[in-house]
Amino acid sequence: MTDVNLSRRALIQTSVGAAGGLLLGFHVPQAHAAKTESRPWTTPTKGVEVNAWLAIDPDGTVTIRVPHTEMGQGGMTSVALMIAEELDVEWSKVQAVFADANRHLRNNKEYVTMFTAGSQLVWRQHPHIMQAGASARERLKEAAAQAWGVPRAQVAAKQGVLTSGARRATYAEFASAAAAVKLAEEPAIKQAKDWWLLGKDVLRLDIPHKVNGSAQYAVDTRLPGMVYAAVKASPVPWGKLKSFNFEAIKNRPGIVGAFELRAVPGKRGQPDMQDAVAVVADSWFRAKTALDLLPVEWDFGESAKVDNAALSAHAKKMLGETGLMTKEEPKALEAIAASKKVVTAEYERPFEAHLRMEPINATVHVQDGRVDVWSPTQDQSVAIQLVANQVGVPEKDVFGHTMFLGGGFGGNGAGGTAVTRQAAELSKRLKRPVKVLWSREEDVAQDKQRPMSAARLSASLGANGLPEAISTRAVWFSLDKANQWGPATADYGIATMPYIIPLRHHERHNLDTHVPSSTHRAPGANQTGFMIESFVDELALAGGWNPLDWRIEMTKGKDDWQRVLKTLKEKSGYRTDLKKGEGMGVAAVECHGTIAAACATVTVSRRGQLTVEKIVVVADCGHVINPRGAVEQIEGAAIYELSHAWHGGLDMRGGRFVNTNFDSYNLLRIDQAPEVEAHFALTGGKKWGGMGEPAGPPVPPAVANAIFAATGKRIRSTPFRLHDLSWA
Amino acid sequence: MAINLSINGVSHSVDIEPETPLLWVLRDAIGLTGTKYGCGISRCGACTVHVDGQATKSCQTAVSAVAGKKVTTIEGLSQDSSHPVQQAWREVGVPQCGYCQSGQIMSAAALLQKSPKPTDRQIDEAMAGNICRCGTYQRIKAGIRRASQISGA
Numbered sequence: 001m002t003d004v005n006l007s008r009r010a011l012i013q014t015s016v017g018a019a020g021g022l023l024l025g026f027h028v029p030q031a032h033a034a035k036t037e038s039r040p041w042t043t044p045t046k047g048v049e050v051n052a053w054l055a056i057d058p059d060g061t062v063t064i065r066v067p068h069t070e071m072g073q074g075g076m077t078s079v080a081l082m083i084a085e086e087l088d089v090e091w092s093k094v095q096a097v098f099a100d101a102n103r104h105l106r107n108n109k110e111y112v113t114m115f116t117a118g119s120q121l122v123w124r125q126h127p128h129i130m131q132a133g134a135s136a137r138e139r140l141k142e143a144a145a146q147a148w149g150v151p152r153a154q155v156a157a158k159q160g161v162l163t164s165g166a167r168r169a170t171y172a173e174f175a176s177a178a179a180a181v182k183l184a185e186e187p188a189i190k191q192a193k194d195w196w197l198l199g200k201d202v203l204r205l206d207i208p209h210k211v212n213g214s215a216q217y218a219v220d221t222r223l224p225g226m227v228y229a230a231v232k233a234s235p236v237p238w239g240k241l242k243s244f245n246f247e248a249i250k251n252r253p254g255i256v257g258a259f260e261l262r263a264v265p266g267k268r269g270q271p272d273m274q275d276a277v278a279v280v281a282d283s284w285f286r287a288k289t290a291l292d293l294l295p296v297e298w299d300f301g302e303s304a305k306v307d308n309a310a311l312s313a314h315a316k317k318m319l320g321e322t323g324l325m326t327k328e329e330p331k332a333l334e335a336i337a338a339s340k341k342v343v344t345a346e347y348e349r350p351f352e353a354h355l356r357m358e359p360i361n362a363t364v365h366v367q368d369g370r371v372d373v374w375s376p377t378q379d380q381s382v383a384i385q386l387v388a389n390q391v392g393v394p395e396k397d398v399f400g401h402t403m404f405l406g407g408g409f410g411g412n413g414a415g416g417t418a419v420t421r422q423a424a425e426l427s428k429r430l431k432r433p434v435k436v437l438w439s440r441e442e443d444v445a446q447d448k449q450r451p452m453s454a455a456r457l458s459a460s461l462g463a464n465g466l467p468e469a470i471s472t473r474a475v476w477f478s479l480d481k482a483n484q485w486g487p488a489t490a491d492y493g494i495a496t497m498p499y500i501i502p503l504r505h506h507e508r509h510n511l512d513t514h515v516p517s518s519t520h521r522a523p524g525a526n527q528t529g530f531m532i533e534s535f536v537d538e539l540a541l542a543g544g545w546n547p548l549d550w551r552i553e554m555t556k557g558k559d560d561w562q563r564v565l566k567t568l569k570e571k572s573g574y575r576t577d578l579k580k581g582e583g584m585g586v587a588a589v590e591c592h593g594t595i596a597a598a599c600a601t602v603t604v605s606r607r608g609q610l611t612v613e614k615i616v617v618v619a620d621c622g623h624v625i626n627p628r629g630a631v632e633q634i635e636g637a638a639i640y641e642l643s644h645a646w647h648g649g650l651d652m653r654g655g656r657f658v659n660t661n662f663d664s665y666n667l668l669r670i671d672q673a674p675e676v677e678a679h680f681a682l683t684g685g686k687k688w689g690g691m692g693e694p695a696g697p698p699v700p701p702a703v704a705n706a707i708f709a710a711t712g713k714r715i716r717s718t719p720f721r722l723h724d725l726s727w728a
Numbered sequence: 729m730a731i732n733l734s735i736n737g738v739s740h741s742v743d744i745e746p747e748t749p750l751l752w753v754l755r756d757a758i759g760l761t762g763t764k765y766g767c768g769i770s771r772c773g774a775c776t777v778h779v780d781g782q783a784t785k786s787c788q789t790a791v792s793a794v795a796g797k798k799v800t801t802i803e804g805l806s807q808d809s810s811h812p813v814q815q816a817w818r819e820v821g822v823p824q825c826g827y828c829q830s831g832q833i834m835s836a837a838a839l840l841q842k843s844p845k846p847t848d849r850q851i852d853e854a855m856a857g858n859i860c861r862c863g864t865y866q867r868i869k870a871g872i873r874r875a876s877q878i879s880g881a
């Protein structure tokens with residue numbers, strides 16, 4: 001019953017299709033480019049492994065094993081570049097593959113970390129990644145030195161060739177000997193001034209596979225005998241599954257069965273399953289259609305009474321009550337109470353989903369003695385641990401396959417969502433490969449959301465119009481009173497703002513909700529950046545200051561901030577004297593070790609139609625290893641945040657989110673997308689910062705500040721689409 | 729009921745409910761996974777293919793409706809990734825995560841077929857049905873202009 005004709009034929013045709021796909025292949029004439037394959041987790045290496053990170057083929061090809069995921073942020077290319085830089089090998093001889101996650105766990109975290117989040121790959125991981133390349137290079141030199149009877153210092157390693165005097169050999173010739181070399185001391189990594197490859201524009205390795213449909217994502221996994229599952233978890237988080245009536249759908253075509261999945265009692269952590277029902281069939285569409293027809297009864301409990309308005313009212317109430325003081329300065333409160341010139345405002349932002357373009361999915365195959373997992377996770381090793389735990393097998397028996405990710409944005413961190421457990425559980429019960437794919441509606445409703453948040457900010461101004469004291473109070477909604485992504489993020493941005501205000505006081509409330517939350521591209525700064533950077537615009541204008549000059553004045557003595565803000569002034573042509581209906585706005589936020597400042601230019605028609613014409617971003621991430629990649633991340637992050645601020649906003653009614661697809665939860669589209677211009681103002685030296693996230697947070701406040709300049713209307717909540725921007 | 733399909737010039741016969749969306753026939757029955765699922769309600773464009781040369785959202789197209797018509801997917805746009813849009817996309821470096829890009833490329837190719845030198849407004853109109861979560865829009869615009877040059881050269 002489970003193997004209808006469709007799936008048998010499908011399998012036969014797939015194998016033909018796959019082979020055909022590979023034959024079509026493509027050898028793109030990319031001058032001097034390294035490469036990867038469309039399935040870079042299966043690429044065989046013929047070569048000799050010098051260390052876990054790289055192997056050298058007899059023909060000189062260097063295969064670099066990338067422990068991180070590639071979700072469009074350029075991680076695969078960045079790792080390959082950093083190792084090639086140290087190894088000193090021609091870029092055209094490099095091929096990248098994904099590292100084996102099972103091996104990583106088996107060998108006690110051999111790749112240090114597979115975590116791919118927090119913009120950390122270059123910023124935080126470059127020391128050990130570059131070290132792996134440097135170490136391989138020195139081993140190759142040492143092997144040649146021993147063979148030639150010369151000191152290592154007299155051997156040069158350059159572009160894949162070892163030389164000493166008249167002697168010459170390729171790296172490949174000494175690869176085996178190098179693997180056995182033990183160095184007395186590991187070499188230091190190179191300084192930026194000695195780079196020959198880093199710092200140049202390089203086309204990302206994954207791009208050729210992403211223009212012909214050959215790049216393989218987890219959702220594309222197809223295995224012999226595989227069945228498909230559509231799932232529905234309690235639409236109100238943590239509701240109880242009471243019953244479902246399988247009889248109603250069991251005779252539909254291709255149905256394998258319907259299964260209940262249960263939340264682990266008492267556990268409300270990030271990747272834990274909710275009560276859910278899964279319908280399994282021989283194709284996903286058949287499973288999904290049957291699931292939609294399946295009668296299901298739930299008990300939603302008290303959470304069914306919660307909606308956006310109730311949460312908002314609760315936030316407002318708590319903004320009036322003393323919170324946990326994370327920066328206590330009673331004198332700030334006294335100064336504000338005594339001042340004649342005080343500016344006070346309240347800001348609020350809603351829940352937002354990640355909306356990765358690839359809806360959440362996972363494929364797991366449980367067999368005796370071996371389990372395989374294909375998961376779009378930002379940490380392959382965590383996916384293995386989750387599956388091992390769910391199936392009840394040792395980690396060493398679980399094999400993770402790293403696929404390209406159709407977006408991550410922090411939502412696929414720590415093994416992603418409950419989907420991996422769901423697939424593991426179903427495969428365990430069915431004893432065959434199971435692919436679980438969440439519909440877009442499920443993907444949004446069951447996502448771990450970016451928490452709703454609010455803040456009240458007050459400041460008193462001195463005689464020169466500059467603030468003397470500031471007092472801020474933030475509210476952050478997160479599951480279980482903020483054990484999940486609460487404390488750090490609630491203070492981020494506001495409490496960490498760079499402005500030199502003599503007296504600063506900050507409090508926060510972490511409020512419990514039933515909504516699971518998680519990291520989300522630029523956690524904390526993504527919500528609070530808008531609040532603080534809009535508020536300081538209010539302060540500057542109330543004090544009679546030009547908002548950009550105000551920021552320069554208020555960061556005096558901080559060289560990196562000065563460099564970024566002055567570069568923004570020069571590149572953006574920021575001005576405050578445009579005619580009504582046109583406006584420019586600026587904002588600057590630091591996160592992930594990087595300062596990013598943005599200037600937005602907008603026009604607003606009399607009837608209130610907003611056009612964002614252009615966004616100029618200036619960033620200081622210390623060093624840039626691939627300018628082309630860094631610029632792409634600035635362009636992408638700017639659009640990403642503008643999208644939420646303009647069109648986003650999850651709407652909760654009756655305890656559940658009701659706008660769960662692109663018809664009601666829209667994203668920025670090409671016809672509204674501004675031009676984004678990227679510049680760097682780099683500190684260099686010891687400073688390194690991340691680049692995947694920081695360009696986002698300053699964009700919404702820059703646009704809101706520009707809207708104020710154009711219309712005189714101050715926007716204190718998002719999305720912008722809910723505000724009337726008309727003017728007369 | 730067997731339905732006869734022509735996909736990328738190859739004939740297929742699938743025995744499936746006639747209302748099944750073409751998207752799922754391509755992905756699950758035939759194994760052409762380059763065409764992606766993003767929303768299932770015709771609002772994101774990830775599933776865009778050509779039906780008799782027209783850009784069409786395959787998630788809302790019943791397989792029975794394309795019987796006897798010529799369907800082209802991203803895998804069949806060219807034999808060797810040499811379509812001007814594919815060349816331009818590599819040159820400009822359009823894709824980030826890449827998940828939306830099969831749909832973007834199919835929409836762009838259909839646009840250029842109709843309007844070899846599209847105006848900005850024509851680009852916006854033709855491409856507004858394709859969401860890119862990674863925000864590659866300005867490179868998509870640049871890619872279309874570059875592809876237009878390559879075709880005209």
Ligand code: FES
Pocket residue numbers: 764765766767768769770771772773774775776785786787788
């Ligand atoms: S999947 Fe067809 S338009 Fe989104």
Ligand code: FES
Pocket residue numbers: 072357406407823824825826827828829859860861862863864
């Ligand atoms: S490239 Fe990621 S959604 Fe477009």
